[in-house]
Structures are given as C-alpha cells and as structure tokens.
Amino acid sequence: MKQILCLSHEPWSSFPSRTQHLITRLRDTQVLFFQPCGKDRGAFREKGRRVRPGVTLYTLPPALPGHRDHPRLYALGRRRLARFIQRAAQRHRFHAPLLWATCPDQFPLLDQLEYGALLYDCDRDWSQFPIQWESELTLAADLVFAASEGLADHLSPCNDNIALILNGGNHPMFSREDLTRPPVLRDLSGPVLGWAGAVSADLDLAPLLFTARAHPEWSFLLLGPGDPDNPLLERTLSCPNVTLHRPETLLELPDYLAWCDVCLDLLRERDRGLDIVPSRIYEYLSTGHPVVTMLWPGQVEHFPDVIYGAHSSEDFCRLCEQALAEAPGWVSGRRKNYGEQAAWSNRAAEVSRILRTAGFC
Secondary structure, three states: OEEEEEEOOOOOOOOOOHHHHHHHOOOOEEEEEEEOOOOOOOHHHOOOEEEEOOEEEEEOOOOOOOOOOOHHHHHHHHHHHHHHHHHHHHHOOOOOOEEEEOOHHHHHHHHHOOOOEEEEEEOOOOOOOOHHHHHHHHHHOOEEEEOOHHHHHHHHHHOOOEEEOOOOEOHHHHOOOOOOOOHHHHOOOOOEEEEEOOEOOOEOOHHHHHHHHHOOOOEEEEEOOEOOOOOOHHHHHOOOOEEEEOOOOOOOHHHHHOOOOEEEEOOEHHHOOOOOOOHHHHHHHHHOOOEEEEOOOOOOOOOOOOEEEEOOHHHHHHHHHHHHOOOOOOOHHHHHHHHHHOEHHHHHHHHHHHHHHHOOO
C-alpha cells in the first residue's frame, strides 16, 4: 500500500480544498494528512482521527512568530513541527513515504523529515513568502504539479519534471437533477442569479451591485460567508433583491445552484494576473446553467464557447441579460461535458497514473 505524508496549507473542511479532493480519491493509499493549527491551539494534542478510508487527520502544533521578525523562534517552531510529523509517521510505521508539500513555507521542514520522494503541488501564487523558499522547494521536488500553465511556466526554471494538474469539480454532485428547492429560495422572485463562494474583503462586488440596481426585478444570491471588511458588501446587501446565505456544507450547495438561472463569477484582487481556473467554474459548468464571469483586462476566457466573459460592470449586466435570454438547452450539454471532464475523480486518476509511471507510488 502506498504511503503519503500530506502537508496541507488549508484545514480539513466540509468544503474540501484541492489537496483534500485529490488525496481522498487516491486508491490503495495510506495518508497522514497534517492540517495547520486553527483557533483551538491545543488540538495538536488529540490523537489522529480517521476522516476517510485510508486517511488519518492530524493537527499541527501552533506556529511560532514569523521568519522575518524572529528567525530563531521561527526555526525552533519548524523543528517542533518536523518532530511532530516524524513521530506520527513512526507510529503508523511509515517507511520512505511520498512527502506531498503544498506551500513554500514547508521548505524549512525538508531536512528534518524522512521520506522517499518529494512532490510539490502548487495551486496558487505564493509571493507573500521569500522567493528562495519556493525555488528551493521546487528544485528539491522529484515531481511538481501545477494548477495552471502560468504556474508551470513560473516554476519551470527550477524543475523540468512538471505536470499540469488543473483544478476540478465534483461533477456527479452538481450535475444531479433530482434536487429540492431550498427554503431560502422560495421567497425570491424573478430569475435568480447566484455566486458560490466566500464574499472576501478583496472580492469585487461592483459588477453585481451595478446589475442588481439596474434590474430590481431579478434576485441575487450570495452563497457564502460575508467579510464585513469588503468595501461594497453593506451597499450590496442594502439592495432588496440581494440575499447573503451560507450553506452549512458542500452537500447543500448543489441544491442552491440547481435553482439559479445564471451562475456568476467575480474577481478577487489576490488572483490578479493569474490564469488558474477555480473549482467553482467547473461546478457551475456541471449544472449546465449559463455562466457570466468577470475578466481581468487582457484576460482570455478559458471556455469562450460556453461562458459569457465581461470586462466591465456594464458589460456584466448586458451579458446577464443575454444569458437569461439563452435558449433552454442551447449549450447546457456542452457545459456539462466540460464539467465531467474536469471531475476530481478524473484529476485524481491522472495523479495516480503520473505517480505510478514515475515510480513514486
């Protein structure tokens, strides 16, 4: 049975991350999944918890102060984390496992861990960390996965063994048609246009606000937590036709999107200049519904034949009108095909094939 030590930069969640989706779909694999410490700073004292067949979850000890202000304390904290990981691996009798790294700040751990091969899965821009860390991590990796062509190009000077593993979506869940209408949607009038995801502080709500004011007869549904630091959130929610609602788990989200007439994609400042397709897009496509997305200046839409791409708030509003006027079933089948091709099961199968071919698992 294959053995993997997975160092996740995100916690285990009912809204799974890319790492969680891929790891849990690998067959004949024993995984120790290490999540960062959250609000419960004593959680690392708990025993490992089996969260999926073959997957045991551990919470890492709290991190010590940052590398810039307190380098000695930071180094001490890294040694503490490495000892914690190594002890867990020994308890589970891991021998020369594959080390699955997901973030440059895990590079200082490498010299203190025992592993047989190193995989670096890069799914975002990590410019907040010293560039040397990602360079060294990429150089040390036996294999690198990149979530976009742009990330692959960025990492290519440091490694020739890079595989393109795009993000995916849970196609079987979002393509279902036997879904019930959630109570919060029963009171909404007119066509429903929905956004799925957190309304973070850097999410640009201007196109949605403009469109909500231009079309008071439409209903807009924001499916996720709202950050009060978002400069337009209060004004957007003051519109009587805008509703903010957070589903409890990912299992509930398809019920909401199934009853949206149009799915919306907005821009986050942190993603400026990146060509990463978020999982949300593949899940939108799996529903078959029209999708209207905002694009950065000069950005080219990845799916121009099935997605309406806007470059301004006025354009966004006009394309929402066009999407609502779309003939039923016009390109819904093509959208679902794109969603099916990007299913996480297919992405994980490709990961397994690459690892097997490379002899790492």
